[in-house]
Amino acid sequence: MGKSLVGNHIRKLRFNHDEMTQQQLADKVGVTRQTIVALEKGNYSPSLELAFRIAHSFDLPLEEVFFYGDTIEK
Amino acid sequence: MTYQEKKSIMSLVSAVVIFGSFCLYMYPQFPGNGLESLETFRFWGSFVFSLLVVSIIAHIIINIVFNIVYRITTGEKEPTFEDELDNIINLRATRNSFFVFILGFLLAMGSLLIFQPSQMMFIILITFGFMSDVTGSVTRLYHYRRGV
Helix, strand or coil, X not given: CCCCCEEECHHHHHHHCCCCCHHHHHHHHCCXXXXXXXXXXXXXXXXXXXXXXXXXXXCCCHHHCEEEHHHCCC | XXXXXXXXXXXXXXXXXXXXXXXXXXXHHCCXXXXXXXXXXXXXXXXXXXXXXXXXXXXXXXXXXXXXXXXXXXXXXXXXXXXXXXXXXXHHHHHHHHHHHHHHHHHHHHHHHCCCCHHHHHHHHHHHHHHHHXXXXXXXXXXXXXXX
């Protein structure tokens, strides 16, 4: 399996939100910690619904949390 | 290593151990008389049903022990639900598992077509049943480690 083309800033955003843990974010959006780990590693592209739930949990629009392949940050 | 990865490895190891020890237990009971006798069919029938019952009970016990050991060693509780990632991985594991089983089923039927003894069909069916279980566990482990 290659890396997902959908990237995200979840790790950075967690850090900026009082160093929220992966478990806290997972509980907030209703998934397991394993899924947050996979998302941060870029091993999984979330469903649209989960992407929105994560964006809402940071009070940010979707495009400020997720980005598509050609805009992948280094 | 996460809970799901450890669970996949545990499932893989327990499948191999249960199947291996069950085969070793049943081997001496194989009827020596004629290959196509009624006794032989009864043996294979009881083999499949006993394996089913034994593996279900053993998997439940191993699962409970695994969860207890996991809680003690990590201090974490196991996830109580399955989310979308788990569902996708489970679907892929089931797909691969069924593919292997159907392949075995076709091979088993093919063995009858080329006039192999009926016990060959049972051996192929049972072996591929085991391999499909292993394939499911390996697929889960692969996707939990490498992503979807």
